[in-house]
Amino acid sequence: MAFRRKAAGYLRCAVVALLLPGVLDAGSGAAGLQPTDPEVIHMFPLGGQPGSRVQIEILGRNLEGAHALWAGTDAIQGRVVRVEPGSARMKEGRKVKDIPGQRVVAAVKIDPGAVRGPHALRLVSAKGVSNEMIFWVVPMPTLQETAEEHGTAKEAQSIAVPSALSGRIAEEGQADFYRFEARPDQELAFEVVEGVQRLWGDLRRAPGFTLELSGPGESWFDAERRVKLGAANTAVFHKFISAYKPRLIHRFAKGGSYTLEVKGEPGAAYQLQVGAPADFPPLVRARGLDKLAANRWRERGFTRRLEPDRLSRLQARSGGSDRQATLAVLEKQLRDLMGLRGEERSSGTAAAGPAAIAPEQEPNDAARQALPVAIPSIVEGSIDFPADVDHFRLELKEARDLAFEIETPERHYPYFNPRIEVFDQAGRELVNNIYKRQASQGMWFWKTAESKMVFSFPESGSYLIRVRDVTRRKGEAGFRYRLGVRPQVPHVGDVVVAEVLNILGREMLDWMIELDRVNLYPGEAKKVNVIISREEGFAGYLAVSVDNLPEGVEVLPGADMGPELGLPQDQGRKEVFAAQDQVVTLLLAVRPDAPPTAAPRWLRFHLRPVQPGRLNRYRKMTGEDPFRPIWEGQMGASIPVARIPMMVLHPAERGPAVSQVLAPSK
């Protein structure tokens, strides 16, 4: 049976990997069912300057009765001017479709103090709250693309520098050309940003754009010849994949007229930003577009911050792991009393107090130059040049369970990939941060560089830590890192609220679809998955709670078959790199008599570790571990994990019981 389940897991993995594009195509094209959730497909223009007013056009479906713009901040205020029938062109798979729906015209007012960068906007309609639109507040003057033909370099529309131009791609293969003047030695930044993220199969993504900068070619053959000076591409397929820089920065050796060419998916709107690099907000595409999500705990990832208070923050998510350690000692005493043998639990003793931040001191290129590091501590260093290696020494007076965490604030995958190796005194490598996932027959599926690893040092001694890039060709001042070395703290790691879980599991794909919005009619219920990562051996009880519920909405414990997590592919030294995931199923149930909500409400999801408190009783039973203590708990502090907008819809607006059935498309 186990074999069959394993085989089925592999098969599904392979089939999904191979057929995914086809599956997505088929899914988007063959359905006879029409979703009812309000969905914004395009927005135009995509932003404006602080203190300005902008009229925007929103295209989408299920937007009937749209009556409000809902922003996550006071900096942006908007109102719906009118709603009329319309259609949105978009590409799904290889097909370009005109989706029948609505066109909403809205007026947006940008506060003079609005922060530059992306802001979230949602549309509220009779069918609920829409997906997120990204409205870009830019410091430079804004303009729109001309109605004149500008599809070739010769016809390029002239734009000023700096400026933020809003345009859109009407047809498949269309290119928009813009011309600007640059001064000698002027450095300019260029970026094309988009405004709406929507679902494409399993992926939440935005339509991508390519941007190409070209200049005079000085050709003997063709006086009009342009030569490519650089390119950028925002077609994000996967959160990590960034084969191209989304932002293009170029220093012009010669002054003159230069051309920008924008290409993208049909129907999609874009904003082309041109200006001094300092005018641009920090890059937001490190994780696709999800930077707009509320700040939440990030256990892993090379860009999460490692601060001196890291340890205390971990302890805040531990549910009293110190207390658990104390209880472990008590348990041991009880076992001894009862004459029972049992495994000793690893001591997750966490030293109190902040970790000191110590700068790396060169030279430390050789093992003999290794700098001593304390526990806990954070070392700041950099791989300054190709093949640079930094060494650190760790002195342990006893066996310890330690965690190593690394942050690369400036450059990260695929450019800087730190390799951390730990050696014993004999020069044997004990552990490194390259996670080699294994499948059957000892095969590796793939390798990743991990930003965190845990290791149990079996004995005291002097240990060498080596940090370098996985390559020997890369290294520069921007290859900065923070290496944290600390005791292990059993705690709650990442928590994700999702509506769909991919069968392949989070560890492999991270393709679960996070919950974006909830729109329910009275009498309906929605299943919600809360995926909780248990880190560093955290074994405590956990309670999930949701508050700020609209009137008539309740949260009920649920049960679901759920996905198979922890497939055989996710093996290797998983215990070093991965948390233990656990899925909690909840049901958001709306009472039949619940009143509709006038505006979206933020559902606030919390997690509360349950601290062991009183030893109520214990049992001596048969079996391998006959000791059974029963501890009664105490509710710990609440940990906020997510907030999601929800609306209870008016029953009168309800359509057919399940969905509207459309005639098959010809």
Add this chain to the structure above:
Amino acid sequence: MKDRMDRMRTGNRRLGRIGRTLSGSGLCRIGLLIGLLAWPAPLRSAALKTDAESSAAARLLSVRLLPKEVQLRGKGAAQRLLVIGTYSDGLERDLTEASRFSIAEPTLAEIDVRGRVRARSDGRTLLTVQSAGQVLQASVRVRDSAVSRPLRFDRDITRILTKRGCNSTECHGSVTGQGGFKLSKNAAAPREDYGWIVEGGAFHVLTTETGEKAPRVNLEDPARSLLLLKASLAVPHGGGERLEKDSRDYRRMVDWIAGGAVYGSENGARSAPLERVVVTPGQVVLQKGGERQLLVTAHWADGAREDVTSQVRYLSNNPEVVSVGPDGRLTGRHPGETAIQVLAGGQSASATVGVIEAPVAAYPEVPRHNFIDDLVFAKARKFHLVPSALSSDAEFLRRLCLDLTGRLPPVHRVRQFLADPDPQKRTRLIDLLLRTPEFVDHWSWRFYDFLRVISPVYKDWVRRAIAENKPYDQFARERVAAQGFDGPSRHYEDMGGTAVPLPQNAMGEQVRVFLGRRMDCAQCHDHPYESWSQDQFWGLTAFFGRLSNLHPGFPQVDFVIMDDPEGYGTFGKGAKVIHPRTKQEVQPSFLDGSAVPEDRRDDWRLALAEWMTSPENPYFAPAMANRMWGYFFGRGIVDPVDDFRSNNLATHPRLLEALARYFVRSGYDLRSLIRLMVESRTYQLSGEPNPTNRTDRVNYSRALPRPLESEVLLRAISHVSGVTGEDGNFFNVYGKPDLSYIPERDMQPSLLQALHQLAGPTFTAKLSREGGRVDRLLQRNASDEAIIEELYLAALCRFPTEAEQAALKDMIRRRDSRREAVEDLLWAVVNSEQFLNNH
């Protein structure tokens, strides 16, 4: 005239036959016209004479004797002499048999009428030759004349095995051996051969297991040795009789076995190893029917020399051109050029032989531009090929633009260039084109092709390297040793798809691309035709034994290339490079067997890249010089350009060496190498043949027409028609390499292409499209003369001749529709051989 008719028939066959339904006969006439006038008439044929007639007619200028000094060592040692006459017609002829030989002191050595000296007793004497009224002398030194030279395996027996073909690839030298008995090809691994003979055992390709061992020699009764019983067909032998029982070689084999079947110097035999064998002369020119004798000399490390002319194996690469007898006698069969391979038991050498119809009586002085011309013209002179005249400006302009930029020049540039009286205008044009973005386009495309560039980041890197003229050694190092995510590292992704390529595949491609060698066969066994051993293959492969990648997660694309100390690959747990026969892990080793330097032990691929691109590497610079030569001259000096091997010899080895030296000295400057080539007179020769070089295909004595590659052809048609796009399935018809594999361009014409030229949109709709060149000319009401002129200038970079103008104007005038007539004219032009080729 015959030439012209031939060309017309072949070059304009489609024009003559197919035409278009609207105007078949008119097109036919246009085709004929272009065909007739496109290729200038050849020079008047010279009267040809036979070798005997030529010899009689030519004046003997000098006579020389080979070798100049005779060394005889050991009992019965002998040396063959050659007497060579040099004639006023530029040919050398063998006078040995017509010469008289004498020895000053006959007690020391004897000489027969065929010029063979044999040792008698120790001492020094003089040898005299009388030939064609001249007297020549050579010193003779005899040593150890009473000492019988003990036979040894590594020298004497391997030579017999080679001479008799036992270790040829058709016999036991094949990759699998024959009947379990394996010999290395041409005794490349004599130690192993010795083991199979003296110790016995059966050879298996995939394992070192040999089974039960039974020696193939019988020390007690040498004549009963299996080795001899098989070779003499005393027992059944699939290879037939290889050693006659009474032959000298048979007796020597028996003596060797009787003497204990020793390998080397165990019995006191001379221990100095054989350094090389030399063939004299290395370059031979024969008139058809003429004969020459080769002399093969073994050179030992202690300075001793030995005549082994009758003890080696001769192979003609093209017996249709030159045949060679077992004793090294050459006979010219048909005009052409080929190589004679000489295999001498672990060593090999070769001689280049050209066969000419007749010598050129008064060879003209040919001007030179640079050292390329010196080396090309010297050989042409020796082979009696008179280089064609310098190309016309129009010919040069078109050729240069196509070669440097892959496109035709605009009409106004053609007019400008043709009218420019500056004698330096060709050099100026070369400099100018080397700086154009179109040069970068074209050469980036060329590099995309041979480097299999697919991913956009990789493309950008290559393009930037071309634009910046990155030194080629640096370029190669960056590619071979690439790590990380940027341009050069992407080629490992392009090669491997969703995984890094296997080490053996990665190595094979790098060696082929940068060293011009194909080692792939040695993966499973010693290379069947080359000296690459399986050990060398896996030694080089092991440099890629850590090639690995880092993923961002799923899906497995856009990975980071790295070297993982734990082993190679995406798949496989810490996979190591394992030798398929020994099943042992292989450590990286260079071709000479040396290991990775200490300071590179953590960076194997960088070590390999540095070795590959070192100025001392004998393969790197010649491989690229040869590849570049191939682009400009239609064939490599070694051809195919990535197939250097001992039986695929360079047509101009000294030229290749010189180009490689130049390339290294220039700092591996590709543009400098390109400039050198296109500035040479050799490159700038006309395509017009003369009677001496009409059949020449390999000596660059004239420009050979080269079919335009599909991408270039399409661009040229777009240029002439003034219409881009509408190309339908052009590349399906004309081909485009599949970069998933090492690309091989198929330049052979096909029936599909002929049909496409007849009715494909590229050759029909594109030419008559509104807004195109024809349309614009007609719209502005250009005269017939102006239209003809512009089409000629656009397509052929030359003005039409008066005859062409007159005939074409007449044709247009007599057609009902002027538009159709002009469209047909353009159709005929782009279908002409002049247009379809770079010439």
